[in-house]
Amino acid sequence: MDKKEQIIKAAMKLLTERGVQATPMSAVAKAANTGMGTIYNYFATKEELINEIYLYIKRSEVHLIAKTMDADSSLKASFFGFYGAMVGFYFKYPESFAFMDQFHSSPIITETTRATGQQDFLPVISLVQQGQKDGIIKEMELDALLHFLAGTITTYVRWMQASGKENDPVYLERQMRLVWDAIKE
Incomplete structure (x- = not known):
């Protein structure tokens, strides 16, 4: 893992545990086992770091989905x-889920970042559009x-986590059928 990724993962963990206000860049540096100068070489502000974490997670999701x-x-x-x-991604990477659950709708995430994240999901978007066209x-x-769709995934994962359940294939199959029935013509 390179320094940038080390910083991203440390910041993700701290931000989801403590929140934005209680996570100074100095705490991120300490958790990432790096100096402040190194952090600022990669990220000019905490907001820039948060937006980069968002894109890091989106790209990780897309890599798995592909x-x-x-x-x-x-x-x-x-x-x-x-x-x-x-759903499997969020169970495998619970800190990514916690971050997206907290920050997905946050005004800290810029429109540019959202647009970039959506570009990464073009295969899924194309799938939905083709389904509509057909x-x-x-x-x-x-x-x-x-x-x-995003809301159903988030709610399902929250429910399973709160219930202390793992990603049970029987529950997941039922959830997918429910969602499919909701969006199909």
């Missing part, structure tokens, strides 16, 4: 693959549909 996307699969199978991969997925504003 492995599940199969052009020869049906739309439903592709959707289930994407949805299951997202009359398989409800015709509604894309942004509303994507927010709905």
Whole structure:
């Protein structure tokens, strides 16, 4: 792991545990086992660091999801693959989930950062758009549909974590069927 990634992971952990106000850059430097100068070589401000963590997580999600996307699969199978991969990612990386749960809608995340993160999800967006074009997925504003899907993932993971349950395949299958039934035409 390089210094930049070390800083990102240390900051992610501190920010989710303590919050923005209680996480000074000096605490991040200490947790990352690096100096303040090194941090400022990578990130001019705490807000810039938070936006970079957001993109780091988005890229990690996309990397995992790309492995599940199969052009020869049906739309439903592709959707289930994407949805299951997202849930699996958040169970595998709970600090990433905690960060996104806290910061996804935060005004700290800039519109530029959000747009960049969305660009990384073009394969998933294309999947949804193709489903709409083919009359398989409800015709509604894309942004509303994507927010709905993200909300169902977040709520499901929160519920499973609060219940002390692991990523149980039976519960996940039921969740995916519920969500699929909600978005299909």
